[in-house]
Amino acid sequence: MKMYVSILLVCFLLSGCAKRDIIDQIKIVQCLGFDVQGDTFKTSASYASYQKKERLRLMIAEAQTFSGIWIPHNKQSDEHIVSGQVRSLVISEKFARKSIQDLASSLLRDPVMSNNATIVITKQEVSTIMSETLKNPPFYLSDQINQNMKNGNTPLTNAHLLLDQYYGEGQDVYLPLLDQDKNGLFRLDGVGVFKEDKLRLLLNDKEALMLKLLKDKSKTMTGAYEFLGRENKPIYFKILHGKGSISHEQNDSVVISLKLHIQLRELPKTISSVSKSDLLELKHDIEQHFTSEISDMLKKFQINAVDPIGFGEIYRSKNRNWNELEYKNKTYPNIKFEVNSEINISHSGVGIGAE
Structure with missing residues (x-):
């Protein structure tokens, strides 16, 4: 009985020592932006304003160290700043090309910031x-980024996955690209792939979808796609869900199998949506197209010595004699990829699958 009383007393004392933050007496940072100019880090932080007419307000600061940006931000604030609700981070292309080592190190040490925070690269000025x-x-x-990961062509990524890719072996970091059109609207438009800590390669929106299909789980293997068919007429379809597998048993070969369920949205007048022969022909064309596009992307990865898919990680998990340097310099550049695509067309109640 005395033991239980002691435990309750300790819990009471600990709860009494806990720091309490009152919602309208703190500044809750929701989005952070990072840029670099020479050796100086430039940051922008948006926070919710509960006592002002504006819903969000912005603080801008500079510092010589990455973590040191909180010093000038605190000097600008009349209330305690907290980062536990940061849901998105925006980094400039210049920052990404210089190094994300400080970013990864800060995320690793920060016990407060959410692992689900999304991180994107922009070619525009971060302050803009x-x-x-x-x-x-x-x-x-953050909602827009997550929506595009769930329903669009953007592969899933967040702070947790960035740390896993950066500090793990046999894989490279990739982050979505954020653009702003002439009307000022944000849009996700491709992916940036890193070699170690520096941005090395930019992928367009279609390549980003191919990367997503190879990396994401079945539930998020979604997207929209448009390509030119045999008569150079556009064909548009939605990817509903899919399933993929990668086999890397041998040093010099990788077998990729991809099965996608799609829904046709727009067809040329020359293709009948009720003709089985037309749909089977279209199914074959889409399979060949995906196989070709994925193969070309994988060759681009080899040329640029980047591995966002994580073939090295797959190989490492099955081979005890793994050597990362040897794999990067000798094995990865010489891998031959075999890509097998299978399409199941679901259209107006008619399913056309593998024969």
Whole structure:
């Protein structure tokens, strides 16, 4: 009985020592932007304003160290700043090409920031992007990024996956690209692939979808696609879900199997949506197209010595004599990829699958 009383007493004392933050007496940072100019880090932080007419406000600061940006931010603030609700981070292309080592190190040491926070690269000025976020509702940018990962062509990624890719062996980091059109609207437009800590390769939106199909789980293997058919007529379809597998048993070969369920949305007039022969022909064309596009992308990865798919990680998990340097310099550049694509067409109640 005395033991239980002691435990309750300790819990009471600990709860009494816990620091309490009152919602309207703190600044809750929702989005962070990072840029670099020479040896100086430049940052923008948007936070919710509960006592002002504006929904979001922006703080801008500079520092000589990455973590040191909180010093000038605190000097600008009349209230305690907290980062536990940061849901998105925006880094400039210049920052990404210089190094993300400080970013990864800070995320690893920060016990407060969420592992689900999304991170994107932008070619625009980060301060411009951050200023534009003030015109939208709170968390709009993070919601837009997550929506594109769930339903669009953007592969799934977040702070947790970035750390796994950066500090893990046999894989490279990739992050979505954020663009702003002439009307000031944000859009996700491709993916940036890193070699070690530096941005090395930019992928367009279609290549980003191919990367997503090879990396994402079945539930998020979704997207929209448009390509030119045999008569150079556009064909548009939605990817509903899919399943993929990668086999890397031998040093010099990788077998990739991809099965996708799609829904046709727009067809040329020359293709009948009720003709089985037309749909089987279209199915074959789409399979060949995906196989060709994925193969070309994998060759591009080899040429640029990047491995966002994580073939090295797959090989390492099955081979005890793994040597990362040897794999990168000798094995990976000489791998021959075999890509097998299978398409199941679901259209107006008619299913055309493998024969």
